[in-house]
Amino acid sequence: MGNRYLKELLIFNLQILKKIFYTNVETAQHLFYHHPNGQECNGISFSTKVDFQQISKAVLTNSTKRKFTFAKNIAVMTYNNSKEKSILEQCYDNYQINDYIVVAKSYHPWNWLGKIKPIYDFLISEKAKRFDYVLSTDANDVLLINNPDDIIERFEY
Helix, strand or coil: CHHHHHHHHHHHHHHHHHHHHHCCHHHCCCCEEECCCCCHHHCCCHHHHHHHHHHHHHHHHCCCCCCCCCCCCEEEEEECCCCCCCHHHHHHHHCCCCCCEEECCCCCCCCCHHHHHHHHHHHCCHHHHHCCEEEECCCCCEEECCCCCCHHHHHHC
16 A cells, blocks of 8 residues: 555656756755655656656756855765766756765775765764754765755755
8 A cells, every 4th residue: 555655656746847847947846856766666667767867967957057056054965986977966066066075985895884984984074063064965866956055944944
């Protein structure tokens, strides 16, 4: 019974996202879009993955040349041990966000701990003391879809 509702929710969200990205990106209220990974039995179909690729292309193009900003007191982090920039890094670059932090560059072989340990190391470092907030997201299945300039207000609300 739970899987049926999850599938319906995913299908609904994809329909809404298609409307947002293919008609008017400015109407979106969310800041990030996380690509659903998983198996088809959980509602993740081939078309779901294709939809994410199409949405990624639209977002990464940044045809209106928008510029996004994070508050300076937020450590914006992701993790990536690939030589290639992740989708999120490309997204940040295309929207002129230059002060993000990429950890785990030399973490091999990749596993789940590669997401956690480097962030923990950052949090206990001297570098972290200048930030009031830390935002960390996946790197290859997340897109920043709107300006995060009000993210602190959203968080504290």
